[in-house]
Amino acid sequence: MAKSTKSQWDGFSLKPRKEMPKGLWVKCPGCEQTLFQKAVTENMDVCPQCNYHFRVSADARIKYLADEGTFEQILANLVTADPLDFSYKGTKYKERAKAAEKTAFGKEAILVGKAFIKGRAVMLAVMDFNFLGGSMGAVVGEKLVAATEKAIEESLPLVVVSASGGARMHEGVVSLGQMAKTSAALAKLDDSGGLFISVLTDPTTGGVTASFAMLGDVIIAEPQALIGFAGPRTIYQTIKIELPEGFQRSEFLLEHGFIDMIVHRKDLRSEIARLIDYCGKKS
Template sequence: MQNNIDSPDGQNNNDYESWLDRPKYTNVKTLEDRTETRIPQGTWVKCENCLSQLSIEQLEKNSYVCLKCDEHLTISTDKWISLLSDKNSFKELFSQIKTSDPLEFKTAGNSYKDKISLLQKKLQVDEAVKVGRATLNDIPILLSVMEFSFIGGSMGSVVGERIFLAMKMAADKKIPFISVARSGGARMHEGILSLMQMAKTSAGTSMLSKAGSPFISIITQPTMGGVTASFASLGDIIIAEPRTQIGFAGPRVIQEAVKQKLPKNFQSAESLLENGFLDMIVSRNNLKQTLSQIINILKN
């Protein structure tokens, strides 16, 4: 099976595999990657769906949604944080928890440790999730946002631990926990320790529930594997962006296993909403307002 993911470090190797499947997505890049590699930063971005040239200024005003075709463009963790939290309200937490290399994992002669350092330098993010306290329309929240460009947003020990601790803090303070998921699944470089994060984050959701802290899970393109199979699917309210692909194993693997052609909208947010796995599909432009309305309803 061919891996056709563009790796941020320019190597087309196997490091984008989730635990059980290789994501099929091609050329998944953040908005920053696009501006770096294709056109001068700060001017234009090409929509990967309709190929229209869009000015960064217009996109910023439209929450990075294509004005021509409604494609919800891939954006960085920091842009998500600024979209959902009130200005300057976000205070990062648990950034002291750093990635280790418990298995001394190597692929094609490259060590996991070196890969992490290289990505940290290139992307200026230290892991595949950022968590912190913030306010959303003046409501105090704990916010967790995943970063897909960091090893496919995969969940290893640091991702799981940061999310769990943020959930615990939200439960202790009895405030809402909001998560933005975007992930290829569990991180194979950490073996069984990464699978353990599924249980840990799921336990975190139960803590939130016992404390009466609402958990709103926002699922964005793409969310697969161990993240779908743990906390992302356990929100009190589960919201997806339009046309998000959400699943466990990828469609190619499933099609090969069942030997049947899959329906056209297989694993799409729209089909999952129809079948009761999601509560809402919300356009990014309306997301912050929708979140504050939901929290206000749940508070009363």
């Protein structure tokens, strides 16, 4: 009798499996479940199981916040002049900024323009973490100031959605100067009786937290967002004190009076519209 050549592996392929199409599934960092990407996107990039708020791109943020098709962007083509002619690890900052345009929605870490939120006209500024970590350089500062001045001129509420790693170190002291520049413009908005609603999303840190993000008349945060100035390790190395877990999250900050409210992403539009009406800034 001929020996059977059939092995237990017949029918199994040793070829590598086809990769799962990119972006079809996503693992939730909150509940660690594997989720269907489409279900997450349709839920405003919030986990349907545990409400974990994923970071969103600037275009998605505008889509979730503004009335459809109402965002009219200004200064869309403003790009950095690279004041220090800066290079890092052999790559020029200007080249990095150019490359960042591919991962981000626009040409810089912030998009500003006029929009409507539930029928209320606003000046809207949305930061984009996909552009060099949402860092604030001269262009971010300039665009934010332009939005603030327009809000004063047209007597519109200013809504700024932050998502930032802080000041852009590629621009050195020029980036730090934006902290004072944006704060001064917001003081003028305040003097004119204008309304500034600041929305903090994950993450809002460094020079952005230390300037305009914390100057809102009303400060809203998304659930569980990382909000702080320096990171826990830097704080420990500086003051040699271990701070409690979660001390830089929205919930802790609300409990300690640093922010006014925590709002789920799906409720942001209604809450902002309600605040505008409450403050008498309905256009």
